[in-house]
Amino acid sequence: MNNYDVIIIGAGPIGLACGLEAQEAGLSYLILEKGCLVNSLYNYPANMTFFSTSERLEIGDVPFVSNNAKPTRAEALEYYRRVAVHRKLAIHLFETVESVTSQENLYQITTSKAQYSCKSIVIATGFYDIPYLMEVEGEDLPKVTHYYEEPHFYSMQNVLVVGANNSAVDAALETWRKGANVTMVVRSEGIGERVKYWAKPDIENRIKEGSIQAFFNSEVAAIRQHEVDIKTPEGIVTIPNDYVIAMTGYQPNLTFLEKMGIELSQDEIRKPFYDDKTQETNLPNVFLAGVICGGMNTHSLFIENSRVHATHIMDTLKKRFL
Structure with missing residues (x-):
């Protein structure tokens, strides 16, 4: 019927x-x-x-x-x-x-x-x-994803995580704990207020101790095969990169x-x-x-x-x- x-x-x-x-x-x-x-x-x-x-x-x-x-x-x-x-x-x-x-x-x-x-x-x-797109050069490269699944794949890789809310924090912490070299890019001045109460101090402490590098008040400017340009308040910073996890919502x-x-x-x-x-x-x-x-x-x-x-x-x- x-x-x-x-x-x-x-x-x-x-x-x-x-x-x-x-x-x-x-x-x-x-x-x-x-x-x-x-x-x-x-x-x-x-x-x-x-x-x-x-x-x-x-x-x-x-x-x-x-x-x-x-x-x-x-x-x-x-x-x-x-x-x-x-x-x-x-x-x-x-x-x-x-x-x-x-x-x-x-x-x-x-x-x-x-x-x-x-x-x-x-x-x-x-x-x-x-997903919200960053609308930057290189966002369509295969190494860029807007959906994060699990961390083992990123072990021993240079990973850029974009975002500051729950999905971004989970991706950053989990991939870092599996041995990835993790950098975060955050458009605001800090980690999101809606982040789960048990994860927020964890990510903030990892950033404070330098285990995870974070660029606040910043955004991705361009993505290339082996590096990423980040627009920061101090100017463009280029870092080595293997994968981009864009948790942009x-x-x-x-x-x-x-x-x-x-x-x-x-x-x-x-x-x-x-x-x-x-x-x-x-x-x-x-x-x-x-x-x-x-x-x-x-x-x-x-x-x-x-x-x-x-x-x-x-x-x-x-x-x-x-």
């Missing part, structure tokens, strides 16, 4: 939560995901530890038991996989939504594999798909929302319009859930404070369709 009450775009934790609520409400549904299951979490650093405790990451009243005070990426991946399998959620992975059109009272969705029609749509696409795919006709604020936040009580946008029966609701302000919503979006949406749809 290719006709549904609701199609959910995105199989991250909030997309899965929406699927669970749709299932509980008796709505016909399908979750579409362009990558793997909980694709954004999969792209987190391999050794990442969450800020939140495990119970604040739970969805669908399924307990999340962790061996640690703060769960790890590996534990989260296993938890959400078990939830999806145990609850037999209807999910199509590696299927990209290419277009959405409306016809009478239905929406037509064309993907990389099929076509579907539905009465309503939930967009829960997160923000981890589009990520942004939601707001262009996708605009193409659908969803209204965004005209300021720099570009926050989508939606009703706070139902999560419905200016388009009838099109809803937003999760981090995408914050527009460019990607630090305002997390798994723990947006799980409730799923309940709001499916309660609304249950009243309309059942």
